[in-house]
Amino acid sequence: MFWLKIIKDFIAILREGQTPRQVAGGFMLGSIVGFSPVLTFQGIVVWVIILLLDVNLGAAVLAFTLCSLCAYLLDPAFHWLGYQILTNIEGLRPFWTMLYNAPVAPLTRFNNTVVMGSFVCALVLAIPIYFGFKHLVITYRKTLGARVEKTKIYQAIRHSNLIQWYMKLRNLGN
Numbered sequence: 001m002f003w004l005k006i007i008k009d010f011i012a013i014l015r016e017g018q019t020p021r022q023v024a025g026g027f028m029l030g031s032i033v034g035f036s037p038v039l040t041f042q043g044i045v046v047w048v049i050i051l052l053l054d055v056n057l058g059a060a061v062l063a064f065t066l067c068s069l070c071a072y073l074l075d076p077a078f079h080w081l082g083y084q085i086l087t088n089i090e091g092l093r094p095f096w097t098m099l100y101n102a103p104v105a106p107l108t109r110f111n112n113t114v115v116m117g118s119f120v121c122a123l124v125l126a127i128p129i130y131f132g133f134k135h136l137v138i139t140y141r142k143t144l145g146a147r148v149e150k151t152k153i154y155q156a157i158r159h160s161n162l163i164q165w166y167m168k169l170r171n172l173g174n
Contacts, residue, residue, distance in 0.1 A: 011148070013059050014140040023056045024134035030060030031129050034067025035122035037115050041107040074121075075114055082117030
């Protein structure tokens with residue numbers, strides 16, 4: 001049931017409401033939080049940005065969910081990248097020492113290799129995710145949406161007993 005809701009929400013995000021920029025912005029910011037550990041200062045700052053900016057909150061939550069699931073698989077790569085950044089770049093050592101002694105900076109947990117690697121990776125991937133998801137939304141709304149809704153798989157899922165039962169339960173509260 002959880003996966004069906006994610007698929008339904010994903011299709012709803014692609015076809016409804018806000019502009020492609022807003023949807024892509026929400027997905028990008030959600031991916032930054034999803035790849036990074038949640039209980040860090042930068043994670044809280046990104047959530048505040050999501051709430052303050054006019055971005056699609058559903059896309060942010062969806063990206064957070066998907067990227068959080070992927071982040072566990074990528075933790076060894078994040079650890080390696082963070083280790084390289086924190087220990088093998090000699091020119092940054094004085095900066096890391098100064099940052100560690102700063103009053104707020106340790107709240108970011110930047111000295112943890114996984115946190116550093118995942119946050120750097122999330123920042124590097126942010127721009128490609130934004131433009132890629134924006135392109136996906138535009139393409140879906142122009143051409144793919146009608147094709148997807150005409151496919152036999154979509155029709156079978158939409159008219160299945162499980163989905164009909166779910167829709168009845170969901171509409172009971174309204």
